[in-house]
Amino acid sequence: MGVAAAIGGIVQGADMPDAAEEFAMQQIHAVADQAAAVDVTIDDYIELLPEHSREPARRAVDTAAETAQSAVAPFLPSPVIAVPPDPGIGESLPGAFTEPEVVWSAEESAVAESTVPESIRRAAGVVASNVAAGPMPIGSIAVFVPWFTKAGGICEGITAPVLAALYSVENGFRHGATSPVSPAGARGPGQFMPATWARYGKDADGDGKVDVLGVADSVMASGNLLCDTYSQIDQWKAEGVVSGDTLDLTLAAYNAGVGAVREFGGMPRGSDDYENQTRPYVAKIRASEERFTSILRLLQNDSGDVGVRIVQAAVRYLGLPYVWGGGSVKGPSSGGFDCSGLTSYAVYDATAGFILPRTSETQWNVGVEVPLSDARPGDLLFGNWGSGGPGHVAIYLGNGQMVHAPTTGDVVRIAPIFENMKARRVVS
Missing domain, CATH: 3.90.1720.10 (endopeptidase domain like (from Nostoc punctiforme))
Structure with a gap:
């Protein structure tokens, strides 16, 4: 494990010729394959121990493995971690970032109203307590779920699964100081431009600040913006100014601006930005909406079923x-x-x-x-x-x-x- 970790760190941190990198990766896989066999052997030996001795033995092995990893860690370059992909789509987002240590406070998810199911609050709380022990990429949906649920009730046209799908595409559920800033200057998990945030940003969680990088303030701002846009597009459709699916056009407006929807009388088209960004953006959100419906349903399930x-x-x-x-x-x-x-x-x-x-x-x-x-x-x-x-x-x-x-x-x-x-x- 230590050898594989060391080689992996060197490959990630060094600028080496392709042939050398390929050889190093072959060594990683070789070590990993051998280590898997060792792992099976250890488990087999543990199963031969008296039953009361097995759990202490497993803990000892886990402790030894973690100690080995900790011993190797100071000698490795900082890893380059891929941007968390959209968990509902199965496609990687472009680019990469190096994740610094991030500590989430339990209060971040405890601000949800008492009507939010206990399973959601518990999920967010467990993530917070685990992360406090060390570095972890920001990519968990759990802390967002109470706010998707709340914002999904603002209007009939914008549901919690739509918001979840949108946030997965926008930012992979990242928030806080490491949230990327778009080339155009959009910030936070909801990717708000300054002018839009000045209008829609509010202190949704009562912490005394309006935080574009936070979960609650961003999600509620997105919910209100999307609902206002949805209503506006419905009105334009009634007037014969635009045509198309209202939700599709609302999502397009979130990406390209509501003015673009009005200008083209529907889905923006023609330019590279519209054809290669806005239209795929809308399609990706709509394609993952059903999956996020299932995910949220499971996270909201308080049945107590062990599965x-x-x-x-x-x-x-x-x-x-x-x-x-x-x-x-x-x-x-x-x-x-x-x-x-x-x-x-x-x-x-x-x-x-x-x-x-x-x-x-x-x-x-x-x-x-x-x-x-x-x-x-x-x-x-x-x-x-x-x-x-x-x-x-x-x-x-x-x-x-x-x-x-x-x-x-x-x-x-x-x-x-x-x-x-x-x-x-x-x-x-």
Whole structure:
């Protein structure tokens, strides 16, 4: 693990010839492949111990792994972390940024009104408490959900899933000091231009400041702006001034300005900006709207169902980088999760103590297999089959979707299930 981390850090931080970089990456994969076998061997040995000794042994192994990573870390260059992609679309956003340490306060998500379901407040609170322990990319949807819910009730035309889809496209749910500034000067998670923010920015969470970089103020400003625009476009349609789907045109106006919609009598067209930015922007939001409907429904579910709780635990970390060997029952480590680290954490958190083995191969031996057609949210999905068993594990969301930590260079995301995956119910 230490060798792979060191080589990886050097590759990320050095300007080396392509041939040298390719050789280094081959060494990383070779070390990683060997380490996976060692990991399986350790798990096998632990299973041979008396039952009362297994959990202390697992904790000792986790502690040793984290100690090794901490020992290597001071000698590595700062990693370059890809911009968190849209978890509802499965496509990476352009560009990259280096994420500094960010500490979220629990109060940031506690300002939601009491009508917001406890599951949402709990999700945001757990993210806040975990992040306080160390650096973490800003990319979690959880802290936004109470405000999407509230802003989605301002008017009939703008719903919480629409807002969630828009924010995923605008900024990948990033907020605070690391929120990127667009070339045109738009800022914050809602990407507001100064003049628009001066009109719509309000102190929505009662913290005494109007913060374009914050969650609450930005989301509520977006909700009010979109609702005003939606109403204006409806009026123009009634007057015969514009034509087209009202929501499509409202989203286009958020990107290109309502004046452009009025000028073209509908969807802006012709220029490169309109054809290559505004139209794909609208299409991407509308295409992911249904997926975010499912995500928000799961996060808002207070049924107490253990499968739903497993999903909720995993979805809190959308946008967190994949880290080989990362994660345990205690949460992310070294800044992220690998596939089985995410499932280990989510199941443990949802059950208040059920511990899975640490690898996808050994997790396959827990619980009972169920037909994929009978899989329920929270069941584990296994794929990438080889001679030693499954090489990947994910968590089923429903409707052919899963949440997983895919691979190096990627992040925790929602994606369609792989071909030939098998389902297993590890808890019921």
